[in-house]
Amino acid sequence: EAGVAQSPRYKIIEKRQSVAFWCNPISGHATLYWYQQILGQGPKLLIQFQNNGVVDDSQLPKDRFSAERLKGVDSTLKIQPAKLEDSAVYLCASSLNAGAYYEQYFGPGTRLTVT
Amino acid sequence: SQQGEEDPQALSIQEGENATMNCSYKTSINNLQWYRQNSGRGLVHLILIRSNEREKHSGRLRVTLDTSKKSSSLLITASRAADTASYFCATDAGTGNQFYFGTGTSLTVIP
Numbered sequence: 586e587a588g589v590a591q592s593p594r595y596k597i598i599e600k601r602q603s604v605a606f607w608c609n610p611i612s613g614h615a616t617l618y619w620y621q622q623i624l625g626q627g628p629k630l631l632i633q634f635q636n637n638g639v640v641d642d643s644q645l646p647k648d649r650f651s652a653e654r655l656k657g658v659d660s661t662l663k664i665q666p667a668k669l670e671d672s673a674v675y676l677c678a679s680s681l682n683a684g685a686y687y688e689q690y691f692g693p694g695t696r697l698t699v700t
Numbered sequence: 701s702q703q704g705e706e707d708p709q710a711l712s713i714q715e716g717e718n719a720t721m722n723c724s725y726k727t728s729i730n731n732l733q734w735y736r737q738n739s740g741r742g743l744v745h746l747i748l749i750r751s752n753e754r755e756k757h758s759g760r761l762r763v764t765l766d767t768s769k770k771s772s773s774l775l776i777t778a779s780r781a782a783d784t785a786s787y788f789c790a791t792d793a794g795t796g797n798q799f800y801f802g803t804g805t806s807l808t809v810i811p
Contacts, residue, residue, distance in 0.1 A: 620801075627788050627801030628743070641798055676743065685731040685792030685799055686750065691743040 587611065589692035591677050597698045603665040606695045610658070610679030616640075617654055618689065619662050620676040628676055634660065635683050667699045704732075704772075704789040704802035712808040719776040721805040723789030726770065731792050733799065734763060734774050738785035746774075746787075781811045 590609040598604050610617050615636055620628035631650065633640040636657035645652065649668070654660040664671055674694040680687040704725040713719050723732070734746040747758045749765045749772065756763050762775040776783055786806050790799040 618798075625803075627790075627803050630798055630800070633798055678743075685733075686748060688733075688745040688748065689799070690745070693742050 589677055589679055589690050591675075591692035591695055593695055594693060595696050595698075597700065598667055600669055600699050601666040603663065604667055604697065605661055605663045606675050606677075606697075608660045608662070608677030608692060610660070610677070611690055614679035614681055614690070615657070616680045616683045616687070617660050618678040618680075619652055619660070620678065622674045622676055622694070624673070631662070633683070640683060664697075667697075669699050672697060672699045704791050704800070706787065706789060706802045706805040708805060709803070710806045710808075712810065713779055715779060715781055715809050715811050717779055719779050719783070719807055719809070721774050721787055721807070723772045723774070723791075723802055724770060725772075725789075725791045725793075725802075727791075728767070728770075728794045729791045730794060732765060732772050733790045734761075734772075735788045735790060735801070736785045737788065737804070743788075776807075779807075779809045781809050783807060784809045 617634040619631045622628045631645045632642040632652045634654040637654050652662045674696050676694045677692045678689040680689045704723045707722045733748045737743045749756050749763050760777045765772045786804045788801050788804045790801045
């Protein structure tokens with residue numbers, strides 16, 4: 586079974602530039618999550634999709650972050666414009682369905698450095 | 701914060717010893733999960749325990765849950781160098797939907 590795919594794996598940009606991350610979840614998984622993990626901390630949920638609808642985006646900085654999941658499969662997360670404090674690893678995860686008893690499968694992450 | 705907090709922040713043991721790490725949380729939960737993160741395999745689910753369960757086992761892993769104390773512990777027996785990783789607890793804060801991760805325990809197993 587193929588895992589969660591993410592690209593790019595690494596990205597270095599200057600502050601005020603834009604950047605986009607892509608995620609392809611495990612086939613058949615209805616729920617998709619984007620997390621931000623700052624060095625030395627645990628992952629922080631940014632947004633959760635159920636199929637192509639947003640379940641929770643309460644911790645997404647909507648003035649600069651946006652995300653979409655077209656057709657309920659792939660997803661993109663965009664930052665525009667980036668700030669220094671956005672330097673982090675961005676993790677995508679998927680699960681069979683929504684609900685905290687479902688195991689989340691994580692991708693390898695995209696390490697973003699904002700200079 | 702709805703996050704759990706792991707204790708200790710860092711732990712170093714010899715191979716073959718047991719490792720115990722704890723997680724405390726603030727709000728009532730329905731489920732609690734433990735995850736492992738290392739550079740080789742990324743973030744991987746280890747075990748889930750529900751609020752009506754007190755103990756679960758999976759191989760060399762033993763998880764306990766005390767809802768009255770709002771705490772959980774993860775025991776790794778007969779540790780191996782490959783167990784070197786960061787371990788996170790994740791709770792649903794009673795939402796039953798999303799998970800909130802703790803700050804993690806960094807475990808180093810010395811061969």
